[in-house]
Amino acid sequence: MAVVSVPMWNDVDVDALCSGARVVAFDLDNTLARSKKPMKDDMAERFSLLTTLIPVAVVSGGKYALVTSQITDCLTAGANRFHLHLMPTSGTRYYRWDGRDWEQVFARDLSDEDRAKAIESLERNAKAQGIWSDAPWGERIEDRGSQITFSALGQNAPVEAKEAWDPTNEKKNRLAQAVADDLPHLAVRSGGSTSVDISARGIDKSFAVRELARILDIDVHQIIFVGDRMDPDGNDYPAAVAGTRAVRVTGPADTVMLCDDIIECLRAQVG
Incomplete structure (x- = not known):
């Protein structure tokens, strides 16, 4: 994988970032909202306003139900x-609004x-490594059809516990790495604060942004991608490697301020 340097949100030239951009895409957890939590009002206001100015995408490792509870319900x-x-x-x-509800356009599930x-x-590997919790908050392994996700502390663990783990x-x-050695034909990657995700090889956020570009008939470089896990081991990093205009944030508070800058810039372009 190519090495890409991803700037922090407050080091970005916002005018250059927005010039020619056709979509703004966001990671979800710790970018738009805290893990498993709905967007706060200030984020929901900016996010909603942004949708009136430019197409917006949410690219998350989480399941659809979380995108609903954390984003669309807000x-x-x-x-x-x-x-x-x-x-x-x-x-x-991939889901789009059909005027009444969110319609699933496609799903690429793993085989049984x-x-x-x-x-x-x-x-097996979590137990061998001593990270199989005996008292998890909810499910430790979730079958999402197209993705299997391990959450070391359970799906419903408190944010503070996840971030400290x-x-x-x-x-x-x-x-x-241990699971990847077992399953070389699948893609295994570090996900959120406590998670490991498994999907078909080639399916990561680089796949997602390329699919989005294909669907919208645009170039990947015309996508602004905002995420918190932009280190080479992070699950947002592949979107940067794919060629998006990647921007790193440390949490939703950063994203709110970045959105303010993007909204101001887009309004100036229209005006």
Whole structure:
């Protein structure tokens, strides 16, 4: 994978960032909202306003239900849902607004055999490495059809516990490597704060942004991509490598301020 340097949001020339951009795409957890939590009002207001100015995409490793509870349920009345592109499970599923509801356009699911092998490998290796929690908050392994996700502390673990569990990413990366050795034909990568994701090879956020560009008949470089996991081991980094105008944030508070700058710039372009 090529090495790409991704600038922090406050080091970006916003005029250059927005010039010629056709879409603004966001990671979800710790970019638009805290893990498993809905967008706060200030973020929801900016996000909704942005949809009236430019197409907006959400590219998340999480399942569709989380995109609904964290994003679409929080939209303001003025949001342009027709401008929204929802790509959960790293873009293996794609949803658009049909005027009444969110319609699934496509899903690229793993085979039953691959899902079973992934679940077995995750459990076995997590136990061997001593990171299989005996008292998780919810499911430790979730079958999302197109993606299998391991959450070390459980799907419903408190944000504070998740963020404290593996600040250096060593635990996640070690588990991901062991599972990748078991399943060389699948893509295994470190996900969120406590998660490891497994999907078909070639299915990551680079796949998602390329699919989005294909669907919209634009160049990948015309996509602004905002995410917090822009380190080479992070699940947002492939979107940067794919050629998007990638921007790093450290959390939703950064994203709110970046959105303010982007909105001001887009309004100036229209005006």
